[in-house]
Amino acid sequence: MKSFYKGTMILIVAAFFGECIEFFVNMILARELREEGMGLYMSILPIIFLVYIISGFELQVSISKFVAENRPKLHYSLVQHALKLAGYAILITLLLTLIVVSFSNVLNNFHSYVKWLLIGLIPIAAFSTIARGYFMGVQEMGKIAFSNFLKKGFQFLLLLLIFHYLQFDQEKSLLSALIILIASEFIVFLYLISLFIIQMQTMRKVSNTTISGKHARYKLLAVSVPTVGLRIFHAITNAIQPFLIHSALLSAGFGAVMATEHFGMLMGVAMTIGFFPAFIAHSLMIMLIPNVSDAYAKQDYQKLRNLLQKSMSLTLFYGLPAVFIMYVFSEPLTSLFFSSTTAAVYLKLLWPYFLFHFFIIPMQAYLIGLGLVKDAFIHTVWSHIISFMLMYLLGSQASLNMAGVILGMNTGAVLLTTMHYVTICKKVGVSVWLTKPRENMI
Numbered sequence: 001m002k003s004f005y006k007g008t009m010i011l012i013v014a015a016f017f018g019e020c021i022e023f024f025v026n027m028i029l030a031r032e033l034r035e036e037g038m039g040l041y042m043s044i045l046p047i048i049f050l051v052y053i054i055s056g057f058e059l060q061v062s063i064s065k066f067v068a069e070n071r072p073k074l075h076y077s078l079v080q081h082a083l084k085l086a087g088y089a090i091l092i093t094l095l096l097t098l099i100v101v102s103f104s105n106v107l108n109n110f111h112s113y114v115k116w117l118l119i120g121l122i123p124i125a126a127f128s129t130i131a132r133g134y135f136m137g138v139q140e141m142g143k144i145a146f147s148n149f150l151k152k153g154f155q156f157l158l159l160l161l162i163f164h165y166l167q168f169d170q171e172k173s174l175l176s177a178l179i180i181l182i183a184s185e186f187i188v189f190l191y192l193i194s195l196f197i198i199q200m201q202t203m204r205k206v207s208n209t210t211i212s213g214k215h216a217r218y219k220l221l222a223v224s225v226p227t228v229g230l231r232i233f234h235a236i237t238n239a240i241q242p243f244l245i246h247s248a249l250l251s252a253g254f255g256a257v258m259a260t261e262h263f264g265m266l267m268g269v270a271m272t273i274g275f276f277p278a279f280i281a282h283s284l285m286i287m288l289i290p291n292v293s294d295a296y297a298k299q300d301y302q303k304l305r306n307l308l309q310k311s312m313s314l315t316l317f318y319g320l321p322a323v324f325i326m327y328v329f330s331e332p333l334t335s336l337f338f339s340s341t342t343a344a345v346y347l348k349l350l351w352p353y354f355l356f357h358f359f360i361i362p363m364q365a366y367l368i369g370l371g372l373v374k375d376a377f378i379h380t381v382w383s384h385i386i387s388f389m390l391m392y393l394l395g396s397q398a399s400l401n402m403a404g405v406i407l408g409m410n411t412g413a414v415l416l417t418t419m420h421y422v423t424i425c426k427k428v429g430v431s432v433w434l435t436k437p438r439e440n441m442i
Contacts, residue, residue, distance in 0.1 A: 007141040008287045014145030015279035021152040026272045028159045030337040037170045039264030046238035053231045055122045056129030057089040062223035067137025068290035069297040076203040081216035086126040093122045111175040124189045131196035147188045155184040226373035248395030269337045270346040274354040277322040281361035292369025304428045311362045319358040323351040349406045356413040363420040379419040387412025
């Protein structure tokens with residue numbers, strides 16, 4: 001548990017400063033792109049994330065889990081097979097991306113260079129994922145923490161310099177913001193891959209046990225396939241969400257530009273502020289995957305219960321004050337982006353969505369560590385089906401419009417949290433109050 005606390009604190013501290021920078025990044029983007037441009041920026045981000053996920057094939061999760069569960073002598077052989085898998089993932093993603101951008105109108109509202117940015121992101125994502133997964137597995141969290149900070153720091157610095165010295169129209173400003181986003185991923189790639197190559201050379205010099213390609217692929221894909229399915233589903237629903245909300249608002253009587261502006265205030269302002277404290281949840285997620293995997297492989301249920309209790313207590317400790325502050329100070333916080341009271345109203349209405357997502361993020365990591373990725377996927381599908389139905393049905397009502405959309409989002413978050421939590425408690429042998437069931441206390 002000592003290494004768990006130490007690694008978590010390193011990640012939390014680095015993530016805090018990274019999120020502070022991210023906050024300023026979004027302030028710059030909001031002021032330069034304005035409401036409509038911010039809406040377009042937030043609309044294409046899910047597509048970028050989807051490309052990133054498919055390219056990396058979530059190998060960081062499977063590598064992290066395998067490395068945490070197995071002896072160091074097996075690591076070198078596994079990573080070699082993972083690199084081959086990454087090569088296949090790059091080719092498949094390149095082909096799919098070229099087909100989609102060539103025969104669809106997904107990117108019609110964006111500069112023609114955007115498709116090349118997506119293609120350039122593919123190899124960057126694939127190899128960064130392997131390096132990140134290895135360092136997560138051996139719990140060298142300092143490298144992970146610095147890479148996250150490096151990405152956001154580089155992005156902020158470039159945005160500040162370019163928008164300070166150069167003036168663009170909206171289309172070119174949006175393109176510049178996307179170029180800088182991909183460039184920051186490339187900087188992280190250079191950092192992680194250089195450290196990873198050094199580590200590979202060190203591992204090659206010691207005695208290693210070779211594992212067959214078939215066995216390695218099975219171990220990797222057994223975790224990666226359901227995990228990437230979960231992440232792809234998330235990415236697809238996030239990509240659909242802007243169009244769903246836009247369609248609901250149009251049905252509620254909004255104009256096209258007005259609907260885009262309100263979506264920009266929801267996602268670019270309210271979501272940015274609301275998810276600011278989630279850096280703690282993401283830090284917990286990174287630490288929980290290898291620690292839960294290791295404890296479950298050893299059948300150490302006492303450690304599993306302790307990890308669950310500590311992670312839930314920490315989430316409650318920071319989550320409640322965070323949403324309280326956001327609710328009380330919603331207007332001054334949103335005014336940092338736009339001088340609009342509407343965004344403040346959205347931030348207030350979304351407090352359940354943020355609070356429950358602070359719990360969802362570490363619980364998904366817990367489910368991955370317990371080998372319950374399929375359960376996590378099923379829970380996510382059901383919660384999104386209900387959430388999206390409510391978002392459209394309520395959001396298309398003229399009397400509710402965006403409030404109806406937010407009500408649907410809140411409902412989905414509560415439902416997903418409940419399903420995750422009950423499944424985890426049942427698996428590790430505790431009640432929903434985090435105490436041992438009576439039969440286990442004899």
